[in-house]
Amino acid sequence: MTTVTIERLGQQGDGVAPGPLFVPLTLPGEIVSGTLEGDALVDISIEAPSSDRVKAPCSHFRSCGGCQLQHASDDLVAAWKRDLVVTALAVHGIETEVHPTITSPEKSRRRATFAARRTKKGAMVGFHARKSDAIIPVPNCILVTDGLAGVAPLAEALAVAGASRKGALSVTVTEGLEGLDVAVAGGKPLDGPLRILLAGLCEAHRLARLTWEDELIGMRVPPAQAIGNASVIPPPGAFLQATQHGQDTLTALVQKIVGGAKSVADLFAGCGTFALPLAEKAEVLAVEGASDMIAALDAGWRQAQGLKRVRTEARDLFRRPLLPDELARFDAVVLDPPRAGAAAQIAELAKAKPPIIAHVSCNPQTFARDAATLQDAGYVLEWVQPVDQFRWSAHVELVGSFRLAHTR
Incomplete structure (x- = not known):
């Protein structure tokens, strides 16, 4: 039997003890014992529980793999997810205001x-x-x-x-709907x-x-799905924000960053999560690699009332990012890439220098990498907002507000 003290939570939500040893379903500060198997402890007994340990609200938590953190208090989970963002930024020497995590409620995964x-x-x-x-x-x-x-x-x-x-x-x-x-x-x-x-x-x-x-x-x-004032019919299995609460939160944050911009490029636009609400006030170019998703966005825009012009383009932004001359006319750029981030597109944005960038991400590590590129190009990361659509999981999303230093 091995006894250890849990120092922190790892990126997958497991407790981490010196070694490192990975100990599932444990919390920082807890003293636990178990059987050593490689770099993990199994058959765990909690000798001294954390004050943040709570009774899991779901009776299936111990057996189901859908949630990793129902044994932790909501405050601990929210703080941990914020810390994931702070730590990822610190690796690249970036300091900014990171707001408290906004978490979607129970029974909201659609x-x-x-x-x-x-x-x-x-x-x-x-x-x-x-x-x-x-x-x-x-x-x-x-x-x-x-x-x-x-x-x-x-x-x-x-x-x-x-x-x-x-x-x-x-x-x-x-x-x-x-x-x-x-x-x-x-x-x-x-x-x-x-x-x-x-x-x-x-x-x-x-x-x-x-x-x-x-x-x-x-x-x-x-x-159909409601996106802003439009109704969109996504392709089967197409990406969609996990909760309506999350979609509304991310959209409001992006709109806040973009402000009064009259011309916006929305990159990795999907079915229009941001492009269509932004079109209520600005002309938008929406670019997405999946042609069926961009077609759904275009159809939703054409059937909606009261939106400004939305131009669409099916384009692989990993292989063919928008270049500086294509980005020159936009007041603001929004991007929401997959977990791998958008290194190629970020490099072109760093050259083009649009005054405002709203960066949505589901991966703090690739976000921080891309944020460092923008910072080196003269951008200020004004603030970051973590958003937790995947309650009790190890996932966290975020929105970052970038502005060229001379435009502040």
């Missing part, structure tokens, strides 16, 4: 991916256990909206109809009988849309 496996007697639906392929049923998940909470019967029926006995279905469910948008992956190849069976499930469960391995099975009503 999108989730469920695992569904066919069994001898029917099917099993839930989330994967920690570091395992085992599926844990979670009938009363406190993360997802009420609209998603009742999808188990649908997912079970999908698994019985079209899952292989060798693997689980991945059932991604998104709550829209007119019902659930369901995209299934990992199932049997479509044939005539399976297509008919799935179409029946789409109707029986009153789904807005059902796709199977990216092929449309049925669409009772368009699975």
Whole structure:
């Protein structure tokens, strides 16, 4: 038996003791004992608990792998996520005001991916256990909206109809304005009988849309999402902010940074999370690598009322970033790249020097790297706002406000 004191939380939410040793489900300051296996402790006993240790609000927390931090107080989790941002910036010598974390409430996740496996007697639906392929049923998940909470019967029926006995279905469910948008992956190849069976499930469960391995099975009503004053129909499985609260928070922050800009470039624009609300006051160029997402954005803009012009372009910004001469006419630039960041595009922004940049990120490390490039080019990082859409997880998003030093 090994006894250690937990010094801090690691980037994945595990406790870290000297060594380092990784100890899941522990908190800073706790004295714990367990069996040493490599660089981890297992079969853990809490000898002296932290004052921030709380009873997990979900009865499935110990077995389900969907959450990592329900044993910690909300204040500790929010402070830890803020510290992740502060630490990432400090690595690059960047100091700025980092605001307290804004956290989405319980039962606000409007999108989730469920695992569904066919069994001898029917099917099993839930989330994967920690570091395992085992599926844990979670009938009363406190993360997802009420609209998603009742999808188990649908997912079970999908698994019985079209899952292989060798693997689980991945059932991604998104709550829209007119019902659930369901995209299934990992199932049997479509044939005539399976297509008919799935179409029946789409109707029986009153789904807005059902796709199977990216092929449309049925669409009772368009699975629209409200983005600002527009209504957008995203492609199946397309990126969407995890909670409406998170989307509204990020949008308000970006609008605050952009201010009264009359011409804005929105890079990595997706389906228009920022481009469409910004178009209420500014002309926007929206650039996105996925052509189906940019088409959805364009259609949403054309059907909306009262928006200024939004030009769209499908373009791989990793391989073909916008160049300084293309960026010269914009008063502000917004970018929301994937986890890898936007090194190539940031390099061109550093040359072009638009007066204002609103940088949204889901990875503090790549954000800090790109922030250092902008700082070297004469930008001031005025403030950073962490946003937690993935409550009780190790993920954190953020928005940073950059302004050229001479424009302050």
